[in-house]
Amino acid sequence: MAGAAGHFGGTNKAGGRVGTRDPRWMRWGLTMVAVVFLAVMLILPLVIVFATAFSKGWAGFAAAIAESESWSAIKLTLLAAVVSVPLNLVFGVAAAWAISKFEFRGKNLLITVIDLPFSVSPIIAGMLFVLLFGAHGWLGPWLAARDIKIIFAVPGIVLATVFVTVPFVARELIPLMQAQGREEEEAALSLGASGWQAFFRVTIPNIKWGLIYGVILCNARALGEFGAVSVVSGHIQGVTNTMPLQIEILYNEYKFVPAFAMASLLVLMALLTLVVKHGIEWRAARSHAQTVDETVGVAATA
Amino acid sequence: MARGKRHRVLPGFGLTCGYTLTYLGLVVLIPLATLFLKTSSLTWVQFWTTVTSERALFAYKLTIGASFLAALVNSVFGLIVAWVLVRYRFPGRAILDALVDLPFALPTAVAGISLCALYAPGGWLGGILQKAGVQVAYAPLGVVIAMVFVSLPFVVRTVQPVLADLDQEVEEASASLGARRWQTLRRVVFPSVLPSLLTGLALAFGRSLGEFGSIVFISGNMPGRTEIASLLILTRLEEFDYAGATAIAVVMLGMSFGMIFVINVLQTWSRRGAV
Numbered sequence: 001m002a003g004a005a006g007h008f009g010g011t012n013k014a015g016g017r018v019g020t021r022d023p024r025w026m027r028w029g030l031t032m033v034a035v036v037f038l039a040v041m042l043i044l045p046l047v048i049v050f051a052t053a054f055s056k057g058w059a060g061f062a063a064a065i066a067e068s069e070s071w072s073a074i075k076l077t078l079l080a081a082v083v084s085v086p087l088n089l090v091f092g093v094a095a096a097w098a099i100s101k102f103e104f105r106g107k108n109l110l111i112t113v114i115d116l117p118f119s120v121s122p123i124i125a126g127m128l129f130v131l132l133f134g135a136h137g138w139l140g141p142w143l144a145a146r147d148i149k150i151i152f153a154v155p156g157i158v159l160a161t162v163f164v165t166v167p168f169v170a171r172e173l174i175p176l177m178q179a180q181g182r183e184e185e186e187a188a189l190s191l192g193a194s195g196w197q198a199f200f201r202v203t204i205p206n207i208k209w210g211l212i213y214g215v216i217l218c219n220a221r222a223l224g225e226f227g228a229v230s231v232v233s234g235h236i237q238g239v240t241n242t243m244p245l246q247i248e249i250l251y252n253e254y255k256f257v258p259a260f261a262m263a264s265l266l267v268l269m270a271l272l273t274l275v276v277k278h279g280i281e282w283r284a285a286r287s288h289a290q291t292v293d294e295t296v297g298v299a300a301t302a
Numbered sequence: 303m304a305r306g307k308r309h310r311v312l313p314g315f316g317l318t319c320g321y322t323l324t325y326l327g328l329v330v331l332i333p334l335a336t337l338f339l340k341t342s343s344l345t346w347v348q349f350w351t352t353v354t355s356e357r358a359l360f361a362y363k364l365t366i367g368a369s370f371l372a373a374l375v376n377s378v379f380g381l382i383v384a385w386v387l388v389r390y391r392f393p394g395r396a397i398l399d400a401l402v403d404l405p406f407a408l409p410t411a412v413a414g415i416s417l418c419a420l421y422a423p424g425g426w427l428g429g430i431l432q433k434a435g436v437q438v439a440y441a442p443l444g445v446v447i448a449m450v451f452v453s454l455p456f457v458v459r460t461v462q463p464v465l466a467d468l469d470q471e472v473e474e475a476s477a478s479l480g481a482r483r484w485q486t487l488r489r490v491v492f493p494s495v496l497p498s499l500l501t502g503l504a505l506a507f508g509r510s511l512g513e514f515g516s517i518v519f520i521s522g523n524m525p526g527r528t529e530i531a532s533l534l535i536l537t538r539l540e541e542f543d544y545a546g547a548t549a550i551a552v553v554m555l556g557m558s559f560g561m562i563f564v565i566n567v568l569q570t571w572s573r574r575g576a577v
Contacts (some may be wrong), residue, residue, distance in 0.1 A: 044427070121532050185312055
């Protein structure tokens with residue numbers, strides 16, 4: 001994407017092709033519209049988070065983060081991510097391997113099912129687990145008899161987080177591995193490698209960046225999930241509150257500085273996610289441009 | 303290449319496919335099946351009265367209307383943003399381009415409180431708008447603003463690659479045949495991005511339908527005024543009215559699944575249009 005845009009930039013800078021250049025007033029006007037729209041919709045919300053978080057200086061910020069309830073919320077959020085990201089990483093790799101390396105019937109249906117959690121509203125996602133494990137749910141009485149708590153407890157939060165983050169790694173890897181085909185793995189096997197060796201020495205290096213990209217997106221959602229977790233949590237401060245839930249409580253109690261202090265940590269996580277994402281895209285565009293240049297070079301000498 | 307005919311050389315089909323199906327079954331399909339089983343415990347009459355109650359009807363209307371409005375706003379501005387990012391060069395372009403993905407990465411609760419603080423009466427933007435007589439926070443317009451935020455990346459990111467791949471020779475040809483610039487844009491450029499624009503619009507609409515976290519703060523959650531469908535489901539759940547919550551959830555899921563179908567059709571169309 002960025003690579004192709006760069007090519008057009010090149011032709012435009014080189015004086016612009018005849019008839020593909022917009023009039024000056026239009027370039028200026030549209031740029032202003034785009035910049036103002038993005039500034040109001042995206043930049044202002046970020047600015048107000050930091051402005052409020054630090055409105056009482058560093059001391060106010062530090063005091064807000066150091067509260068014991070904030071700490072336990074941070075720990076629970078990290079726990080949910082630490083469980084759900086590896087689970088969905090393994091799932092994503094397995095699903096992508098099955099879908100990209102083999103032909104079977106119902107493949108498109110399988111891809112649709114993998115994407116389903118994206119189409120389910122977070123509130124409904126949380127509700128599914130209440131219907132299954134809640135006090136009045138299908139397994140509720142069975143669980144109650146054995147004194148196992150899932151809903152309004154930590155396992156429910158982890159389950160809801162796993163559900164909403166199922167598709168992230170798989171949907172990055174499936175198109176990538178489909179495009180790469182299976183010749184390289186087959187070559188490795190014909191040279192005597194075992195299946196696992198082909199996977200770790202050939203497949204993993206090939207999909208490395210897509211894998212990292214999927215993992216950071218999965219992680220961002222796991223750390224930030226609100227709706228689904230809100231339904232199963234029960235909002236017990238210090239026990240079942242994740243960072244987004246703690247932010248909600250603080251905000252509703254008009255404790256704006258602590259609320260935005262917690263929020264600023266999640267904003268930093270989001271910004272870091274964007275930096276990594278664009279770093280990977282930039283790398284991909286550069287290596288793509290190199291391949292194109294080499295091909296062009298070969299064609300020119302031939 | 304003779305694809306299907308070749309025998310499976312690579313190992314691991316049984317393992318990966320089996321694992322994929324088991325995992326999806328446990329984590330996604332069994333929970334979803336519970337929802338439909340729960341609904342079947344209602345009679346048709348009960349189901350119908352629940353999903354067509356006045357409060358529920360209002361919630362669907364607000365959710366659908368606001369989602370559509372937000373998708374329209376994002377279509378107009380998203381098209382402009384994509385055009386500017388692909389065709390123009392100006393300082394800060396790369397940063398703006400990266401920032402477009404922010405709503406994908408920013409937790410919705412964070413978006414919710416910061417939008418609410420911005421647009422609340424006396425807030426940075428809310429104060430200005432209040433003087434102009436426009437109320438955003440705790441009004442239906444607030445729901446739209448939150449939806450515009452969460453669905454902002456879709457149109458930009460579906461239109462952008464199509465614009466970047468557009469063959470500029472067609473534009474040159476159009477210009478050399480005497481078309482004015484705006485005629486070229488309208489008759490040549492716009493038709494080729496239309497399928498991707500509609501795909502982006504549908505994706506944005508679908509995303510807004512189920513949105514919750516960024517809306518609940520700014521909307522004020524007044525039944526019959528700013529209560530969206532997701533929130534009504536949550537309210538029913540908190541009242542332990544599981545059947546009522548389930549019935550409304552089934553209606554919303556039906557809409558979401560309908561959108562998956564529409565988006566698939568649009569994507570097939572835009573892929574064919576690209577060739």
